[in-house]
Amino acid sequence: MLRGLLLKDLLILKKGLLMGGTILVFYSILGIYGEEASSFSAYFLLFFSLISISSYAYDEQARWVPYALTTTINRTKLVQSKYLLAFFMIGLGFLCSFLLSLPYQIVQSNTFVLTISPITWGFLYVSILFNLILLPILFKLGSENSRIIIFALCALPTILLVILDKYNFLPDMNQATIESIIKYLPYIGVITILILGLLSYSISLKIVKKKDF
Amino acid sequence: MEYCLEITNLNKQYTNFQLRDISFNLPKGTIMGFIGENGAGKTTTIKSILNLINIDSGNIVFDGNDITRDMSQQQKEAIGVVLDESCFHEMLRAKDIQKIMKNMYKNWDTTMFESYINKFKIPTNKTIKEFSKGTKVKLNLAVALSHKPKLLILDEATSGLDPVIRNQILDVFLDFIQDEEHTILLSSHITTDLEKICDYITFIHEGQIVFSHTKDEVLENYGIVRCSNSNAITYDSSYVVSMKKTQFNSSILIKNKGRFVKQYPTSIIEPVTLEEIMLFHSGGGQSC
Numbered sequence: 001m002l003r004g005l006l007l008k009d010l011l012i013l014k015k016g017l018l019m020g021g022t023i024l025v026f027y028s029i030l031g032i033y034g035e036e037a038s039s040f041s042a043y044f045l046l047f048f049s050l051i052s053i054s055s056y057a058y059d060e061q062a063r064w065v066p067y068a069l070t071t072t073i074n075r076t077k078l079v080q081s082k083y084l085l086a087f088f089m090i091g092l093g094f095l096c097s098f099l100l101s102l103p104y105q106i107v108q109s110n111t112f113v114l115t116i117s118p119i120t121w122g123f124l125y126v127s128i129l130f131n132l133i134l135l136p137i138l139f140k141l142g143s144e145n146s147r148i149i150i151f152a153l154c155a156l157p158t159i160l161l162v163i164l165d166k167y168n169f170l171p172d173m174n175q176a177t178i179e180s181i182i183k184y185l186p187y188i189g190v191i192t193i194l195i196l197g198l199l200s201y202s203i204s205l206k207i208v209k210k211k212d213f
Numbered sequence: 214m215e216y217c218l219e220i221t222n223l224n225k226q227y228t229n230f231q232l233r234d235i236s237f238n239l240p241k242g243t244i245m246g247f248i249g250e251n252g253a254g255k256t257t258t259i260k261s262i263l264n265l266i267n268i269d270s271g272n273i274v275f276d277g278n279d280i281t282r283d284m285s286q287q288q289k290e291a292i293g294v295v296l297d298e299s300c301f302h303e304m305l306r307a308k309d310i311q312k313i314m315k316n317m318y319k320n321w322d323t324t325m326f327e328s329y330i331n332k333f334k335i336p337t338n339k340t341i342k343e344f345s346k347g348t349k350v351k352l353n354l355a356v357a358l359s360h361k362p363k364l365l366i367l368d369e370a371t372s373g374l375d376p377v378i379r380n381q382i383l384d385v386f387l388d389f390i391q392d393e394e395h396t397i398l399l400s401s402h403i404t405t406d407l408e409k410i411c412d413y414i415t416f417i418h419e420g421q422i423v424f425s426h427t428k429d430e431v432l433e434n435y436g437i438v439r440c441s442n443s444n445a446i447t448y449d450s451s452y453v454v455s456m457k458k459t460q461f462n463s464s465i466l467i468k469n470k471g472r473f474v475k476q477y478p479t480s481i482i483e484p485v486t487l488e489e490i491m492l493f494h495s496g497g498g499q500s501c
Contacts, residue, residue: 001286001316001317003316004313004314004315004316004317005317007312007313007316008302008305008313011302011304011305011309011312011313012302012304012305015304058302059302061302061303062299062300062301062302062303063296063298063300064300064301064302066260066265066296066300067294067296067300067301068300069263069264069265070263070265070289070292070294070296071289071294071314071317071318072286072289072290072317072318072319073317074283074284074286210267212260212265212266212267213260213265213266
């Protein structure tokens, strides 16, 4: 059943993925000869993390969900398929980002080391976090209204940080503090993702189970 | 008599609409036409049966099993659904649908699906976006039939189709119920189609069931009396369902035609169609 749902998503996203992927590869080739590789890490992960919105929007356009629920799909499987799709796409974005960083290393520094930059890890974390926050909103409000919320979610923290920094409300951190934060960041990242993941999934399930289609 | 579907006292409240005490039974091996004007509650009732909406109260039994709050995978395998619009993404092709559905239904029969594709002349090299409305409906029907359901539920599936395609689809329904294990619930306001093929008729109006009987009983029980306005008021109101008055005469929809004829032997009673029953009930006259 889940396989059928995921197959459906891949078939409908195929064209968009190919087009988007081609554009990304083009920019990556430019990026290889530029000075900053982190930008195409960001683009790849951003592109793939937004796939869940596209998938949901396509489903809404086709009025797929009410029909799907008359098949062998139940509401739980419906929610699970969207989470699986989101994580699969993020994983794919991460892999693409990593693979394209290798030619960059060769061109820029004549080295070939299988390593993932901290920035890529950072974008991976942000992509997962983004989808964990996004998916319950999508289930509750639909794709059209979610776009406004997403914009607010991205814009508001940024504006807040800029204001706090402008008026010197951000704490000064010395090198030692920064290093200890970085040391524990992976553990903090994994724990927050696990907790938020469970919370996000429970909320999504509750929303979908209560919804009238 | 064995029932495929038994609905008892279904209630669902919305802000501006309410399903009230919906009760009817669908015998196995029959076709039931579910009629009502737009907004009467047909789709809401069907969505309740399919667990698409959470009902306030009531009971729904399918094949002896309670499906009021939830349906098992096995029960869902046994129900084929065709909704009023195509629910497949427009960029998909028939073969894509085949791949998806094969992974969703254990009972999926690829050979059967391909035979329906050929029978309905559904193009395999075009996307759904390029299909006509009739072809989309035929594709939906092919999908619904290809996982070998016991019950087929169609919600306004034939609306907007030309008579040729509608006839073709009705023939498929008649084939489907040849095996008396198969049952169809067909919601439609195209009453001429229902008169052709249905065994039972359930009429819903403003969220309530008006009647649920065999088609023959309905057509025998109701009639139209045309008379002068002065004669119209002499009839016992217990027979009168609804009346349409013009300046010179009245048309009255009556029930219990057999008893009416005995009581008023000189009255001329015309046979009635399902469409007329609907029109009289739905504000085509004053109710009594």
